[in-house]
Structure formats: C-alpha cells, structure tokens
Amino acid sequence: xxxxxxxxxxxxxxxxxxxxxxxxxxxxxxxxxxxxxxxxxxxxxxxxxxxxxxxxxxxxxxxxxxxxxxxxxxxxxxxxxxxxxxxxxxxxxxxxxxxxxxxxxxxxxxxxxxxxxxxxxxxxxxxxxxxxxxxxxxxxxxxxxxxxxxxxxxxxxxxxxxxxxxxxxxxxxxxxxxxxxxxxxxxxxxxxxxxxxxxxxxxxxxxxxxxxxxxxxxxxxxxxxxxxxxxxxxxxxxxxxxxxxxxxxxxxxxxxxxxxxxxxxxxxxxxxxxxxxxxxxxxxxxxxxxxxxxxxxxxxxxxxxxxxxxxxxxxxxxxxxxxxxxxxxxxxxxxxxxxxxxxxxxxxxxxxxxxxxxxxxxxxxxxxxxxxxxxxxxxxxxxxxxxxxxxxxxxxxxxxxxxxxxxxxxxxxxxxxxxxxxxxxxxxxxxxxxxxxxxxxxxxxxxxxxxxxxxxxxxxxxxxxxxxxxxxxxxxxxxxxxxxxxxxxxxxxxxxxxxxxxxxxxxx
Numbered sequence: 001x002x003x004x005x006x007x008x009x010x011x012x013x014x015x016x017x018x019x020x021x022x023x024x025x026x027x028x029x030x031x032x033x034x035x036x037x038x039x040x041x042x043x044x045x046x047x048x049x050x051x052x053x054x055x056x057x058x059x060x061x062x063x064x065x066x067x068x069x070x071x072x073x074x075x076x077x078x079x080x081x082x083x084x085x086x087x088x089x090x091x092x093x094x095x096x097x098x099x100x101x102x103x104x105x106x107x108x109x110x111x112x113x114x115x116x117x118x119x120x121x122x123x124x125x126x127x128x129x130x131x132x133x134x135x136x137x138x139x140x141x142x143x144x145x146x147x148x149x150x151x152x153x154x155x156x157x158x159x160x161x162x163x164x165x166x167x168x169x170x171x172x173x174x175x176x177x178x179x180x181x182x183x184x185x186x187x188x189x190x191x192x193x194x195x196x197x198x199x200x201x202x203x204x205x206x207x208x209x210x211x212x213x214x215x216x217x218x219x220x221x222x223x224x225x226x227x228x229x230x231x232x233x234x235x236x237x238x239x240x241x242x243x244x245x246x247x248x249x250x251x252x253x254x255x256x257x258x259x260x261x262x263x264x265x266x267x268x269x270x271x272x273x274x275x276x277x278x279x280x281x282x283x284x285x286x287x288x289x290x291x292x293x294x295x296x297x298x299x300x301x302x303x304x305x306x307x308x309x310x311x312x313x314x315x316x317x318x319x320x321x322x323x324x325x326x327x328x329x330x331x332x333x334x335x336x337x338x339x340x341x342x343x344x345x346x347x348x349x350x351x352x353x354x355x356x357x358x359x360x361x362x363x364x365x366x367x368x369x370x371x372x373x374x375x376x377x378x379x380x381x382x383x384x385x386x387x388x389x390x391x392x393x394x395x396x397x398x399x400x401x402x403x404x405x406x407x408x409x410x411x412x413x414x415x416x417x418x419x420x421x422x423x424x425x426x427x428x429x430x431x432x433x434x435x436x437x438x439x440x441x442x443x444x445x446x447x448x449x450x451x452x453x454x455x456x457x458x459x460x461x462x463x464x465x466x467x468x469x470x471x472x473x474x475x476x477x478x479x480x481x482x483x484x485x486x487x488x489x490x491x492x493x494x495x496x497x498x499x500x501x502x503x504x505x506x507x508x
Contacts, residue, residue: 138158164353168350193328209278337400350378452469
C-alpha cells in the first residue's frame with residue numbers, strides 16, 4: 001500500500017521540476033536572439049504567439065528584436081475640462097496643471113502612504129486578537145501478525161476539530177512605540193510639506209514655460225516683420241536696378257538679406273513649436289491638443305530696485321518646503337534613537353486564550369469514542385533581552401548616525417536655499433536692467449533702420465548700410481523680447497525660491 005503513494009509523490013516532484021525548466025523557456029534562448037512570446041505569458045502576450053511566428057517567417061528568419069505591439073497602450077488619457085475654443089491665461093493653465101499633472105498626484109499618494117504609516121504604528125497600542133480553527137483526520141492500517149477471523153488488518157481512525165480565540169497585548173515597552181509613532185508623524189509632516197512643495201514647483205514650471213512660450217511667439221512676430229522689412233530693401237534694390245542706378249551686387253545683397261530673414265523666421269517658428277510642447281508638458285495635458293494661449297508680452301515691468309535680502313532670507317527659510325521637510329527629518333531620526341534605546345529594555349505583555357475542541361476515535365468499526373473539551377487562560381509575562389551579538393548596539397549607533405546625517409542635510413539645505421535666493425535676486429535685477437537697456441537699443445535700432453532705408457531709397461545710402469541696420473533692428477527686437485520674458489521668469493523664480501509661489505494667483 002505504501003509503494004503507490006511513493007510513486008505518486010515522485011511523479012509530483014518530477015512534474016514540478018518540469019514546470020521550473022519550462023519557465024526558463026519564457027526568455028530568449030541566447031543573448032543574440034530576440035525574445036518572442038511562447039504562449040506562457042498569459043493575457044495579451046499569449047495571444048501574440050501565432051502572429052509573431054508568422055511575422056518571423058515573413059522576415060526570412062532574420063533577427064528582429066521588435067516587441068509585439070499592444071493596442072491598449074496607444075489610448076492617450078483625456079484631459080477633462082479643456083475647452084479648445086477658449087483662450088487660456090497663466091492662472092487658468094496652472095489650475096489645469098494642479099488638477100491633472102501626474103507629479104502632484106504621485107506626491108499626494110506618497111503623503112497618504114506616510115499618513116497611513118502613522119495609523120499602522122498607532123494600531124500597535126491595541127491588542128491583537130486572532131481566531132484559529134484546526135481540524136484533521138488520520139487513518140492507520142496495521143497488518144495483524146495472526147488473522148482474527150476475517151480481519152487481517154487493524155484499522156484505527158482519529159478525527160477532531162479545535163477552535164481557539166487568542167489575545168496578545170504588548171502593555172509596556174519603555175516608550176518604543178511612542179518613539180516609532182513620533183518618527184512616523186514627522187515623516188508624515190515632511191510628506192505633506194513636500195506635497196505642497198510639489199505644487200509650488202508645478203506652478204513655477206508652468207509659469208516658466210508660459211513666459212518662454214510667449215517670448216517664442218513674440219520672436220516669430222519679430223521675424224515676420226524683419227522678413228517684410230527685408231523685402232522692402234530688396235524691392236528698393238530691384239527698382240533702382242531697373243532704373244540703372246543700382247548694381248547686381250546690391251540686388252544680390254538685398255536678396256541674401258531676404259533669405260536670411262526667411263531662415264530666421266523658420267527657426268523662430270520651430271522654437272515656438274518646441275516652447276508650446278514644453279508648456280503642454282508642464283501643464284500635464286495631451287501634447288496633441290491645440291489650445292489658444294493668452295499673450296503676456298505686453299505686460300509692463302517694474303524698474304530695478306534693491307530688496308532687503310536679509311529679511312527675505314529669514315522669511316524664506318521659515319516657509320520653504322525643503323527646509324521644513326529636512327527639519328522634520330531631524331525630529332524623525334531623533335525619535336529613531338529613542339526607539340533603538342528602548343530595544344535594550346524589557347517588554348511586558350498579556351496573553352489569553354479561549355479554546356474548544358472535540359475529537360473522535362474509532363477502531364475496526366467499533367462504536368467510536370467522542371470527547372469534547374474547553375479551556376481558557378490568561379498569562380502575564382515579560383521578555384528581557386540578554387544577548388544578541390551586538391545587534392541592538394549596532395542599531396543604536398546606526399540611529400545616531402542618521403541624526404547626524406539629517407542635521408548635515410538640514411544645514412546643507414539651508415545653505416543651498418540662501419544661495420538660490422541670492423542668485424535669484426541678482427538674476428531678477430540683471431533681467432530688469434537688461435530689459436531697460438534692450439528698450440533703449442530697440443529705439444535706437446528702429447531709428448537707424450528707418451534712416452538707412454530712406455537714405456538708400458533716396459540714393460544717398462548704400463544697401464550694405466540698409467541691410468546692416470535691418471539686422472541690427474532684428475537683433476534688438478529679439479533681445480527686448482527675450483529680456484522681457486527673462487525678467488518675468490526671474491520674478492517667478494525668486495517667488496519660488498522664497499516659498500511665495502503658492503497659488504495660481506501668486507504667479508507674477
């Protein structure tokens with residue numbers, strides 16, 4: 001009777017071993033051979049097995065490392081609340097980004113996980129109650145040395161069911177759970193602060209790309225106007241050539257100016273497309289959408305002014321999310337030291353059980369013997385750690401090291417914050433001064449161009465002077481547009497690094 005059971009057990013082992021070897025066939029047979037679905041992957045991949053074989057045969061047996069396409073992955077998520085007939089300003093784009101950008105959603109889930117961790121730690125203060133049910137049956141057949149009548153075997157059968165309700169409660173642990181709970185709370189605070197910081201970063205990213213897109217749009221306008229001005233010079237040169245008062249060299253120079261202007265216009269249009277895609281990516285919406293964006297290029301700029309950096313730095317350090325989060329990390333690591341010290345102390349616990357069981361015993365179909373029993377008990381004990389090979393001491397030193405690391409990180413975060421604030425303030429001052437200088441340059445270049453064009457038309461100037469004036473005017477206007485956008489971006493950057501860019505309405 002035992003031999004068939006052994007055979008069945010051996011067959012089961014061999015079948016499991018076969019499954020393990022077959023699982024290895026799910027990968028590529030060699031480093032230079034492509035992977036193809038073999039039908040064991042399940043779901044969509046298994047359905048691709050036959051089509052991949054046909055594709056491989058059609059390729060003539062060449063090695064094709066393409067991956068089977070999954071049409072389900074080509075469905076782009078839709079952004080709710082987008083009106084393609086509406087013109088969107090900066091505040092509206094920020095609101096859309098805060099509702100749809102995956103970065104803020106990920107930060108929110110991290111904050112929720114940290115909050116749930118606090119609840120899990122607090123749950124350790126409560127007792128743990130478990131219910132268990134164990135049942136079983138055992139049959140034993142023993143050959144009789146001497147048959148008794150028709151009986152050649154001695155059969156016994158035992159069965160029973162036991163149900164137990166158990167309670168475990170850690171009553172006192174010298175503040176270990178309190179320390180762990182404090183560390184979890186500090187981590188939750190840091191996660192919530194960083195969640196708000198993620199929104200601040202998102203507001204800055206949208207603001208930055210919005211003004212960069214506005215500058216790109218303005219540069220396209222300037223390039224188109226420069227092209228029209230270049231065509232005026234070419235027309236004047238061709239008219240003078242027709243009247244015999246210009247040379248073919250002058251006409252060639254004028255035509256070269258038009259070609260250069262066209263090239264710059266094409267480049268400006270390409271930069272506008274790139275800036276538009278960057279704006280949509282910052283907002284977090286489908287890059288294929290075509291939305292209308294309001295123009296911010298006419299926004300007036302303030303004059304450069306000195307700001308009290310010391311006061312700004314003190315306020316910024318008190319409210320910047322990264323500084324607050326790094327300070328919370330120090331508090332969490334200090335709580336970790338308390339928890340590590342508590343590992344050296346005993347734990348006092350209470351345990352209790354309530355159980356009930358019944359069993360049955362039968363021999364050779366004789367009347368069975370049944371028995372029922374119940375029991376209950378309460379235990380109070382203490383576990384005292386004596387020796388662990390230095391594990392707890394190492395954990396304590398590790399916790400102290402985390403405190404020192406968190407303090408160093410906090411100091412470094414403060415230093416970087418001060419550096420960013422000073423650099424952002426200097427950048428804003430430089431951008432505003434550059435814009436004022438670009439305004440003056442633009443006015444002077446416009447006068448120079450008008451004078452040079454009229455002089456050439458009237459025969460007292462050269463085409464070289466006219467083309468140079470046109471190029472200078474184009475550079476001056478682009479410099480003014482770039483300086484305007486740079487000033488707005490610098491203002492947004494300063495607001496961001498001091499922790500003041502907190503809503504769509506606070507964007508400059």
